[in-house]
Amino acid sequence: MELNPVQLYFEEYGKGIPVIFIHGFPFDHTIWNPMVPILKDKMRMILPDLRGFGRSPVPDGVYTMRLMAEDILGLVNLLKIDRAVLVGHSMGGYVSLAFTHAYPNRVAGLALLSSQAAADSPEKRQGRYQTAEEITRRGNKVVAEKMATKLTNRPELTSQLEKSIMKTQAKGLIGALKGMAERPDALNWLSDICVPTVVIAGEADALLSMERNQTMAQLLGKSWLVKLPEVGHMPMLEAPLQTAEAILQVVDFVETA
Ligand code: MLT
Numbered sequence: 001m002e003l004n005p006v007q008l009y010f011e012e013y014g015k016g017i018p019v020i021f022i023h024g025f026p027f028d029h030t031i032w033n034p035m036v037p038i039l040k041d042k043m044r045m046i047l048p049d050l051r052g053f054g055r056s057p058v059p060d061g062v063y064t065m066r067l068m069a070e071d072i073l074g075l076v077n078l079l080k081i082d083r084a085v086l087v088g089h090s091m092g093g094y095v096s097l098a099f100t101h102a103y104p105n106r107v108a109g110l111a112l113l114s115s116q117a118a119a120d121s122p123e124k125r126q127g128r129y130q131t132a133e134e135i136t137r138r139g140n141k142v143v144a145e146k147m148a149t150k151l152t153n154r155p156e157l158t159s160q161l162e163k164s165i166m167k168t169q170a171k172g173l174i175g176a177l178k179g180m181a182e183r184p185d186a187l188n189w190l191s192d193i194c195v196p197t198v199v200i201a202g203e204a205d206a207l208l209s210m211e212r213n214q215t216m217a218q219l220l221g222k223s224w225l226v227k228l229p230e231v232g233h234m235p236m237l238e239a240p241l242q243t244a245e246a247i248l249q250v251v252d253f254v255e256t257a
Contacts, residue, residue, distance in 0.1 A: 003067055005074040009055035010048040014040035017108070017251055018081045020072065021047045024090030024114070025176050026143055026168050027161075028054025031089070034240040035247070043251055046084070048075055050095065052172025060171070063179035065091075069099035076106060085109040085254060087247055089236065090208070091176065097186045100193055109250040110197040113243065114205055114233045116212040117219070119185040128181040132174045140166050143173055150206040152232040161234070187219060194221035196253040198246050202231030202238065224249075 011029055013036050021032045029047035039045060049056040050068050072095065076084060085108050088096030093115025100107045120128065134142040144165045148158050197220050201213035210227070217225040226246040228239045235243040 003070045004059075005067070005070040006051050006057040006059060007078070008048040008051065008071050008075050010046055010075060012047070013045045014043055016043045017255060018079070018084040019043045019045055019247070019251060020076070020084050020086050021045060022072065022086060022088040022092030022095050023047075023050065023053070024088075024092045025180065026053070026147070026165050026173050027089075028164070028168075030054070030164070031234075032236055035236055035244055038240060038244040039247065042248060043085075046075070046079065048072065050092070050176070052175045053168055058169045058172045059175070061175060062182060063172075063175040065094045065098040065179060065183045066102065068095045068179065069102055072099050073103060073106070082106070083108040085111070085250055087111040087113070088115060089113040090115050090233065091180060094180065094183055094186070097189065097193075098183075100195075101186065101189045104193070107195055109195045109254040110193070111200060111247045111250050112197065112216065113200040113235050114202060114208055114213075115199075115216070116208060117186040117190055117216045118212060119183055120181055125181040128177045132177045135170050135173055135177075140168060140170055140173060147207075150233070152234050152238055153204060153206075154232075154238060157234065157237055187215070190216065190219035191221060196250050196257075197221075197223035198250050199223055199225045200228065200235055200243060200246050201225065202228050202233060202235050204230055205233045207233045 028049045086096040093112040199217040231238045
């Protein structure tokens with residue numbers, strides 16, 4: 001497998017233990033904005049845009065989770081970081097797991113938000129290829145129509161999320177959709193991951209079942225589950241204080257280890 005990493009755009013805030021915040025599909029680093037004022041005095045926050053999103057390069061091809069993990073490795077090396085805590089939201093969680101599997105010695109702790117380790121079902125995979133095909137015909141609104149109302153049940157957030165989907169490049173959306181469709185099952189990697197890990201799950205997530213979060217928390221070597229009542233797929237926007245608190249638990253654990 002040939003892996004050609006790209007140099008990612010990133011922003012950085014604060015000092016201390018390095019924590020890389022990896023956004024989900026189809027967003028960019030700005031999704032973490034509510035976390036910055038709460039956490040920047042407690043850690044070194046590094047907020048990249050994954051390939052295809054925000055201000056990072058938008059190459060051709062399929063963005064496999066492993067390839068996106070390689071981009072993160074490039075960033076970690078560029079910043080001369082030995083070990084970092086990874087905070088991954090949804091697709092960012094898939095990338096975090098791929099990174100941890102490939103480079104276990106570079107990870108000090110994990111926070112997985114609204115994410116899962118299981119691969120797609122055949123129907124889900126098929127649906128992603130279909131969406132990718134529809135985007136080439138009808139543009140980004142296909143993704144906005146399918147996702148925006150399922151991301152959160154807070155109408156005041158929906159239009160912000162829609163805007164963010166609409167400004168992403170179609171090529172980036174397609175690359176990531178195909179990459180997620182191709183991702184391998186990571187369930188049997190979990191017992192080898194022994195760094196402190198918090199699994200953060202919204203109890204009202206319409207895109208991901210609590211069961212998938214629970215399974216992940218059970219199979220990981222050293223993990224705990226934080227359930228957020230009435231929260232959908234976007235805990236960092238819907239419950240920023242509780243989400244920040246859960247991320248801090250991991251950072252405290254790593255600092256005192
Ligand atoms: C995400 O939020 O990153 C996506 O919902 C993940 C997915 O489609 O599996």
